[in-house]
Amino acid sequence: MEKKEVIIRLENVRKSFSGVPVLKGIDMTVYKGEALALIGENGAGKSTLMKILAGAYSKDEGRIFIDEEEVEIKNPMDARSKGVSIIYQELSLIPTITAAENVFLGRLPKLGNVVDWKKIYRDSAGYFERIALQVNPRTLIRDISIAQRQMVEIARALSLKSKIVIMDEPTSSLADTEVAKLFEIINQLKAEGVSVIYISHKLEEVLTICDRVTVLKDGALSGVRDIKDTSKDELVSLMVGRDLDNYYPKRKSKPGTEVLLEVKNLKSGSAVKDVSFTLHKGEVLGLAGLVGAGRTETMRAIFGADKKDSGQVFLNQQEVHIRKPKDAIRLRIAFATEDRRIEGLVMKMSVKENTTLANFSSFASPAGIMDLKKEKQIAKEYVEKLRTRTDSINKIVVNLSGGNQQKVVISKWLNTHAQVYIFDEPTRGIDVGAKAEIYQLMINLAEDGCGVIMVSSELPEVMGVSDRILVMHEGKIAGEVAKEEATEENIMAFAVGGV
Structure with missing residues (x-):
């Protein structure tokens, strides 16, 4: 040999x-x-x-x-x-x-x-x-x-x-x-x-x-x-150190039929050409497609991070006008972005400060005085809930591993108590144990009546977690696949522009 x-x-x-x-x-x-x-x-x-x-x-x-x-x-x-x-x-x-x-x-x-x-x-x-x-x-x-x-x-x-x-x-x-x-x-x-x-x-x-x-x-x-x-x-x-028997968690209840979010004929720049879809209460809606299909750009336009050229957004049957992220947050829409270092976190701030960043006003009195005790308590709760590996809530997030940074991003948006959660590549750079925890978290949000949109390039997790799957191609919704009918082949057929 x-x-x-x-x-x-x-x-x-x-x-x-x-x-x-x-x-x-x-x-x-x-x-x-x-x-x-x-x-x-x-x-x-x-x-x-x-x-x-x-x-x-x-x-x-x-x-x-x-x-x-x-x-x-x-x-x-x-x-x-x-x-x-x-x-x-x-x-x-x-x-x-x-x-x-x-x-x-x-x-x-x-x-x-x-x-x-x-x-x-x-x-x-x-x-x-x-x-x-x-x-x-x-x-x-x-x-x-x-x-x-x-x-x-x-x-x-x-x-x-x-x-x-x-x-x-x-x-x-x-x-x-x-x-x-x-x-x-x-x-x-x-x-x-x-x-x-x-x-x-x-x-x-x-x-x-x-x-x-x-x-x-x-x-x-x-x-x-x-x-x-x-x-x-x-x-x-x-x-x-353990087997992950339930890697993709099972739903305890079926998604609701009530429409929570509706998007009609959304257009934004050259990436989003004409997008319409609905999100129901208690639903995890998967959004698949190849890189460049317009998935992230669609979510950014809905959230007000990018300007929409035309189209309508309805929340609980009422049309809403979201011109900037602050409007979306006020309407209880959360958006955990794909790029955690540039858009998701303030890298030189602590775990505690990042966790409370999107809901800062809830920790301040009308006079602008911070309730530091409450802020500390909330940050500790989310560290424990998401099992974020950090030796202190005061640790600067740039010193955390990539996966633990992602958990802080998710903690920040959970702390807003939103009704619509958009997760763009939520498990990017996260280990298998933490992935299972994030999947369970999304299912729990849906079970509590929230609407969840998960953008992901990993087809197994799209099929494993979503109740329904939309597939984008060149700025448009190319197809919709029910959970029970989803295969990598039929999702990819829509993703490449086939039928």
Whole structure:
């Protein structure tokens, strides 16, 4: 049997923050030319471990070997010089410069003392072509979609010609066709001898593209498995320490027949062309479609975050005029947006402050004096209710894991006690245990008589949670699928414009 070449090895890596252990002695081996999955619940230590490897954090204890030589990784630039690059889940591109400049950020090639712009645009175009990204290298990042930005991140990693590429939730904003292309790229990298560390909560992807999997639980190593010798059920058990028998919760009652929200002939910009639908009391309404179909833009127009050009919105049979989010909140409509870092949270504020942000007035007296005791109590209740992993409600949210940040976003909107809840990609970057909790939460809201709209790119969860499914294509509702008739095939048929 051919001996595998070890490209990177971690021994007894430990890390604490404010005296709280986050990594409790992690051993990990990565072989040359393999895709190693790194999985675990939010807060298990995955991102911290990879940030140490990428030079963003320093380890407290332990040893790191690259090509069997012990190394100290001092900073991100040092990591890149040692052949390690990382694509973070939260994109790190600069929106006001071009895609090409982002690819070569911090290392613009020069001819003498002058930047070689021809080479930058030519080489970037080559990397974009390699990953089938149809974006002009001269385009500003702010003018392209989130999915396209994710692909620019991948192009940047390719340009670094790294030995090890760390991908943190790389498919979180990608359509199925883009995911397939990414898998082709990963297989190509493997064939070239590049190793990929693949962090994902999507276990189907892990089982499809990876060779081995390392599982973390509560900062410790829970298990290492060859993909061919494991299953989704075993990986879930290793991650959460229990079986998730009821992953998609069952409804105790049927949705009501009373129309809670009605949208008629909604148009907004070029993305929303003519959208009409109804949402009933006690219903979870799924909204599916490919990236760019107009799902998010439709929800933003309803909520008043984007201007609607025409159309009507009715709430409890009465027409309402929502010109800005403040109007929607007053009408008890909540909107947990897809982009939690920019639109969902104030990253430099605490868990407590973010939790009460959308319902601030309920904590203030007519004189404007805050009831700090009540604010503290509410924040603690939602931390416990959603099992948010934080050592304090005063912790700044930028220091939470992505999944726990998402729980704070949801807490903020639950605290408004809305009658209509819009969740845009609510489980993006959330582990399987937390996903089950979010699904149950949405079902509970529906059972209490609220209306819930769930926008999701994950068809299994759309089918598993929704009472009814709408599918969008090119700015319009292309079809409606009843829960009992829903299959991935008939949803995708509508999504691509078929019948």
